[in-house]
Amino acid sequence: xxxxxxxxxxxxxxxxxxxxxxQTWLARGYFHAPVDPQRRPFVIxxxxxxxxxDLHIGHALNNTLQDVLIRWRRMQGWNSMWxxxxxxxxxxxxxxxxxxxxKEGKTRFDLGREKFLEFTWRWKEKYGGIIYxxxxxxxxxxxxxxxxxxxxxxxxxxxxxxxxxxxARGHIYYGQRMINWCPHDLTSVSDLEVEYQEVASTxxxxxxxGADGSDGIVIATQRPETILADVAVxxxxxxxxxxxxVGRQVVVPIVQRVVPVIxxxxxxxxxxxxxxxxxxxxxxxxxxxxxxxxLAAPVVLDERGRMTAEGGAFAGLDRFAARQVVAAELxxxxxxxxxxxxxxxxxxxxxxxxxxxxxxxxxxFVRMADLAAPAIRVVREGKVRFHPERWRKVYLDxxxxxxxxxxxxxxxxxxxxxxxxxxxxxxxxxxxxxPDRCPRCGGATLVQEExxxxxxxxxALWPFATLGWPxxxxxxxxxxxxxxxxxDRGIIFLWVARMIMFGLEFLGEVPFTDVYIHPTVxxxxxxxxxxxxxxxxxPMEMMDQRGYGADALRFALVVRCSQQQQxxxxxxxxxxxxxxxxxxxxxxxxxxxxxxxxxxxxxxxxREALGLIDRWILSRFARTTAEVTGHLESFEFDKAAKAIYxxxxxxYADWYVELxxxxxxxxxxxxxxxxxxxxxxxxxxGALRLLHPIMPHITEEIWQLLPxxxxxIMLAPWPQPSAQWLDARAxxxxxxxxxxxxxxxxxxxxxxLAPAAAVAPLLRVADDGRRAxxxxxxxxxxxxxxxxxxxxxxxxxxPPARAAAAAVDGVEVLLPVGExxxxxxxxxxxxxLERVQQDLGRVEARLGSDGFLSRAxxxxxxxxxxxxxxxxxxxxTLARYLASLAAG
RNA sequence: GGGCGAGUGGCUCAGCGGCAGAGCGCCUCCCUUACACGGAGGAGGACGCAGGUUCAAAUCCUGCCUCGCCCACCA
Numbered sequence: 001x002x003x004x005x006x007x008x009x010x011x012x013x014x015x016x017x018x019x020x021x022x023q024t025w026l027a028r029g030y031f032h033a034p035v036d037p038q039r040r041p042f043v044i045x046x047x048x049x050x051x052x053x054d055l056h057i058g059h060a061l062n063n064t065l066q067d068v069l070i071r072w073r074r075m076q077g078w079n080s081m082w083x084x085x086x087x088x089x090x091x092x093x094x095x096x097x098x099x100x101x102x103k104e105g106k107t108r109f110d111l112g113r114e115k116f117l118e119f120t121w122r123w124k125e126k127y128g129g130i131i132y133x134x135x136x137x138x139x140x141x142x143x144x145x146x147x148x149x150x151x152x153x154x155x156x157x158x159x160x161x162x163x164x165x166x167x168a169r170g171h172i173y174y175g176q177r178m179i180n181w182c183p184h185d186l187t188s189v190s191d192l193e194v195e196y197q198e199v200a201s202t203x204x205x206x207x208x209x210g211a212d213g214s215d216g217i218v219i220a221t222q223r224p225e226t227i228l229a230d231v232a233v234x235x236x237x238x239x240x241x242x243x244x245x246v247g248r249q250v251v252v253p254i255v256q257r258v259v260p261v262i263x264x265x266x267x268x269x270x271x272x273x274x275x276x277x278x279x280x281x282x283x284x285x286x287x288x289x290x291x292x293x294x295l296a297a298p299v300v301l302d303e304r305g306r307m308t309a310e311g312g313a314f315a316g317l318d319r320f321a322a323r324q325v326v327a328a329e330l331x332x333x334x335x336x337x338x339x340x341x342x343x344x345x346x347x348x349x350x351x352x353x354x355x356x357x358x359x360x361x362x363x364x365f366v367r368m369a370d371l372a373a374p375a376i377r378v379v380r381e382g383k384v385r386f387h388p389e390r391w392r393k394v395y396l397d398x399x400x401x402x403x404x405x406x407x408x409x410x411x412x413x414x415x416x417x418x419x420x421x422x423x424x425x426x427x428x429x430x431x432x433x434x435p436d437r438c439p440r441c442g443g444a445t446l447v448q449e450e451x452x453x454x455x456x457x458x459x460a461l462w463p464f465a466t467l468g469w470p471x472x473x474x475x476x477x478x479x480x481x482x483x484x485x486x487x488d489r490g491i492i493f494l495w496v497a498r499m500i501m502f503g504l505e506f507l508g509e510v511p512f513t514d515v516y517i518h519p520t521v522x523x524x525x526x527x528x529x530x531x532x533x534x535x536x537x538x539p540m541e542m543m544d545q546r547g548y549g550a551d552a553l554r555f556a557l558v559v560r561c562s563q564q565q566q567x568x569x570x571x572x573x574x575x576x577x578x579x580x581x582x583x584x585x586x587x588x589x590x591x592x593x594x595x596x597x598x599x600x601x602x603x604x605x606x607r608e609a610l611g612l613i614d615r616w617i618l619s620r621f622a623r624t625t626a627e628v629t630g631h632l633e634s635f636e637f638d639k640a641a642k643a644i645y646x647x648x649x650x651x652y653a654d655w656y657v658e659l660x661x662x663x664x665x666x667x668x669x670x671x672x673x674x675x676x677x678x679x680x681x682x683x684x685x686g687a688l689r690l691l692h693p694i695m696p697h698i699t700e701e702i703w704q705l706l707p708x709x710x711x712x713i714m715l716a717p718w719p720q721p722s723a724q725w726l727d728a729r730a731x732x733x734x735x736x737x738x739x740x741x742x743x744x745x746x747x748x749x750x751x752x753l754a755p756a757a758a759v760a761p762l763l764r765v766a767d768d769g770r771r772a773x774x775x776x777x778x779x780x781x782x783x784x785x786x787x788x789x790x791x792x793x794x795x796x797x798x799p800p801a802r803a804a805a806a807a808v809d810g811v812e813v814l815l816p817v818g819e820x821x822x823x824x825x826x827x828x829x830x831x832x833l834e835r836v837q838q839d840l841g842r843v844e845a846r847l848g849s850d851g852f853l854s855r856a857x858x859x860x861x862x863x864x865x866x867x868x869x870x871x872x873x874x875x876x877t878l879a880r881y882l883a884s885l886a887a888g
Numbered sequence: 889g890g891g892c893g894a895g896u897g898g899c900u901c902a903g904c905g906g907c908a909g910a911g912c913g914c915c916u917c918c919c920u921u922a923c924a925c926g927g928a929g930g931a932g933g934a935c936g937c938a939g940g941u942u943c944a945a946a947u948c949c950u951g952c953c954u955c956g957c958c959c960a961c962c963a
Contacts, residue, residue, distance in 0.1 A: 010923060196960095203963085266962095267963085271963065272962085279963090283963070285961045286963080390892065393892085394892070398958095401959090522956090559911095564894080566894075567894080567957080569899095573912070574912085577911065579925060580923095587923035587926085593922090595922095638902080646910085742928095742929090749928070749929040754917090754918095755920075783920090842907080851944085852943040855943050857906085
């Protein structure tokens, strides 16, 4: 213990403290979990931040929760391993890098693949590690020795291996398919990377004349520019309006192509005119219908969304310009029957918000049905549990309707697909190394597939590719499967589901047993936090510039992390509240240290040897320990945080410390001081351990200033919720004491008595045992109720004529006051009486009901009876004093 | 179109069949030598609306309203 405790400042400043302890922990290697078969591992794989990422409030929450679990389990004796790393984030990084290039007026194509990759690696070396220092600033106890990047050579090998195995087992196929194409990023994106935006559009009703010169048919479309690629008109088979036209031919306007009218049940007769143009080259549903009917799929838009040569006069026009021009042309030909405003949801690229184009290209897919089946089973069987449980259904619903996964991207930053195209015969060979000869035609010119893999393909391997898979390493054997996955609801499908599928496919075991989905952090107004919109809270700024520190940020987030809500509204004010809590803890510690002079920790004394207040706080602490432990086990972070907060502030500081001052002040009996010192120390030291997973730095700082065993609170054992300290008698006695003190304080305040007023409260207690108990407590009552004297008149003696009175648990609390206060007294008594009367009315109504007596549970009826007794006693007391007041 | 979540004091949220709670804010008093980033005492609520179940409903059921999220190939 440092000397001169009075020089410890009265306010806690986290800044220096936090950095200092983090460096110490790091230097001492506490975060590293070695393979140790003697110990039980507890493993969490960090959801990978992107290399482009900056620590935002969502990361702060997500990782705080993981650190809470990791530190808690570590204290419980598990070998906690928290795997950190970053994701190369292929398309996300492309967007950032290409924005950089655009500043110089360049595109990635100006650089070419090789230069672009060099540029991106350099950029990654420079900025890709920022997130790590930010995670460290928050105090996270990740195993930094194991940090992994998804383009690391070992990781890349695992990705290739996974691809080859999936292909060998028939889960991967290649072919021309219609996919979501981004004309800006020039790549496909998977269905999950599509966003929908409502836009105002026009629904054109366009006449397709009959090939025989008849009226033909009127279709409805929003995309007149794709008319040039029409190959049919379809109607519903049962639509009587058009039945006679099925099998006839109509003429596609402008291009004058003669096409059939076909019948297909996928056409909705309710929509538009009930007749739809079929454009298999530019619409997913039309593509399916076209396939069924054996129709061709002409294409009139190129990869940038411009009309191709097929578009004839419109060639070169952008799709949106073409839409207007084609519509005008149709109008001028008198073929537009009607134009109506129409609101529609268009698919846009999640990254760049460009309207996506259904586009047919060569693509690689994972066939999902076979992979999904076991992943559905493990969740159904409870081998993977979701918290809160409602996400289980969300997961299962999506998995049961799963569609094949487009995994190829026409981008450069990522894992290139291990496949080779024969220049001579077009054969596609899937192998790790370039084959010397084409296995089909013997040709020697084989070039690697240019496309790379969807980032999520590689992140799906995260739980085991980080552990040396596909090698059978000690790490893999020891740390796989992991325990908990903590993430946001936004990536249940993109990431969680795929990790489960791949874990089962490659290791035969689930990658984790519990998935905790935490709320999304929003602004106070319920909007997304966004830097660009200026609605965000920057965690780094809060911690350092604003001086709240990491602990406050962590606690503020955790304490609002409830299972019921899917959102968490957050504001800076909430940090202020926790800052105050930090300061409270700090000052509790200052007080305890000040009073620990001459104290050396000893073994726990016999419970019976301690004072009642000591037994009370130890009992309350034992209960708090059990509560906090239980809440962490069930992922109820808010309740865990609240339980410690309430215990430390409302119980330990507000009551035990105040009561303890009485015993520390001198007059208490021999040995009493030591008992209180022991209890003050024991409970505070234990509470710090309970709090440590949420607020690691301040708890370490204070723990080190107190007597302690071991070199760091990080390594101290988690408090045992031991039943030996549970003490119902002490709890009841001290709760009664508190009630009496509160009653006196309340009466004094209501009577407007100055704090120094020397009015001695009287306690009339009928029960002898109860009176003896309170008499023994009178030093506490005098001190905490600020009463110079205290009297326990005989219940037989006449009460004072004029007194403010309150009745609590068999005790009449009286405050004799002068004539001048009569009105105040009357007011107070009348108000109390009214409340009691109201409660009594309700209780008696209940007890007077046959239905209640015959149907309610016995203990509920018994509870109501006891309550009635208590209310009757209180009413009697209050009424008596009110009456005597009137009489006087 | 379907699914999920939320609606409780001014604000953020607990409570989810048996006495309406917390923190912040507000009011009054207090520098009682750990803390004014504090202490003590208060005020403040038709628990979104309408039905129903039950001896008993903020809590369970049904319908509706508002807000938010997700899923979905109506051109």
